[in-house]
Amino acid sequence: xxVDFINxxxxxxxxxxxxxxxxxxxxxxxxxxxxxxxxxxxTGIVGLTGPVNGSIAVSFSEKAILTIVTNMLGxxxxxxxxxxxxxxxxxxxxxxxxxxxxLEAKGYRFQASIPTVIDGKGHTITHVHKGPTLxxxxxxxxxxxxxxxxxxx
Numbered sequence: 001x002x003v004d005f006i007n008x009x010x011x012x013x014x015x016x017x018x019x020x021x022x023x024x025x026x027x028x029x030x031x032x033x034x035x036x037x038x039x040x041x042x043t044g045i046v047g048l049t050g051p052v053n054g055s056i057a058v059s060f061s062e063k064a065i066l067t068i069v070t071n072m073l074g075x076x077x078x079x080x081x082x083x084x085x086x087x088x089x090x091x092x093x094x095x096x097x098x099x100x101x102x103l104e105a106k107g108y109r110f111q112a113s114i115p116t117v118i119d120g121k122g123h124t125i126t127h128v129h130k131g132p133t134l135x136x137x138x139x140x141x142x143x144x145x146x147x148x149x150x151x152x153x
Contacts, residue, residue: 004103004106004108005052005054005103005108005149005151006134006136006149008098008099008100008102008103008106009056009095009096009099009147009149010027010136010147011098011099011102012094012095012096012097012098012099012102013025013058013095013138013147014027015098016091016094016095016098017068017091017140020072020091020094021067021068021069021071021072022071023067023068023071023140024140025138025139025140025145026138026139026140027136027137027138028136028137028138028139029137030134030135030136030137031134031135031137032132032133032134032135033133033134033135033148036124036125036126036127037122037123037124037125038059038118038122038123038124038125038146039059039061039135039137039144039146040059040060040061040064040065040144040145040146041059041060041061041062041065041080041119041120041121041123042059042060042062042065042080042084042085042088042117042118042119043057043058043059043060043088043117043118043119043123043125044057044058044088044089044091044092044093044115044116044117045057045058045092045115045116045117045118045125045127046092046093046096046112046113046114046115046116047112047113047128048096048110048111048112048113048151049110049111050103050108050109050110050111051108051109051110052151052152053128053129053151053152054127054129054131054149054150054151054152055127055128055129055148055149055150056092056095056096056099056147056148056149056150057125057127057146057147057148058088058091058092058095058145058146058147058148059125059145059146059147059148060088060145060146061143061144061145062080063142063143064139064140064143064144064145065080065084065087065088065145066078066079066080066084067140067141067143068087068091068140069083069084069087072087072091073087080119085117085119086117088115088117088119089115089116089117090115092115092117093112093114093115096112096115097112100112125148127148127150129150129151129152130152131150131151131152131153132150133148133149133150134148134149134150135147135148136149
C-alpha cells in the first residue's frame with residue numbers, strides 16, 4: 001500500500017477534527033484488518049477513483065462520535081441520532097476533501113463518491129476493492145475511532 005496515498009488522509013483526520021471539533025486525536029499503531037466487521041459503532045465511507053481506486057472509512061465508537069458532535073455543534077448529544085449520522089457524513093466528506101487537496105498537490109488527482117453512513121454495533125464495512133485494508137486506530141481522550149484505507153494493488 002502506497003504511503004503517499006495514506007498519509008494525506010491521516011493528516012486530514014487530525015486537521016479536520018482539530019479545526020471543526022476542538023479535539024486532539026492521537027494516532028496509534030496501524031494494523032491490517034482481517035474481517036469486514038467494524039471496530040466502531042458508526043462509519044462514514046467514501047469511494048475514491050484516480051491513479052488507483054479505493055475507499056476510506058472513518059469508524060467511530062459511540063463515545064468518540066458523541067464527544068465530536070457535541071463539540072462540533074455546541075449542544076450535548078447522548079445517543080446516535082439523525083443529526084449525528086449527518087455529522088459523520090459531513091466529517092467524512094471534509095476529511096476526504098482535505099486529503100484530496102494534499103494529494104493533488106503531489107500530482108495525484110482523485111474523485112470521491114458521496115459518503116455513505118452505516119451504523120449499529122457490529123455492522124460490516126465492505127470495501128469495493130479487494131486490496132489489503134489498513135486500519136489506523138485513533139483516540140480522543142479514552143474514546144477510540146478508526147480510519148480504514150483500502151486501495152487496489
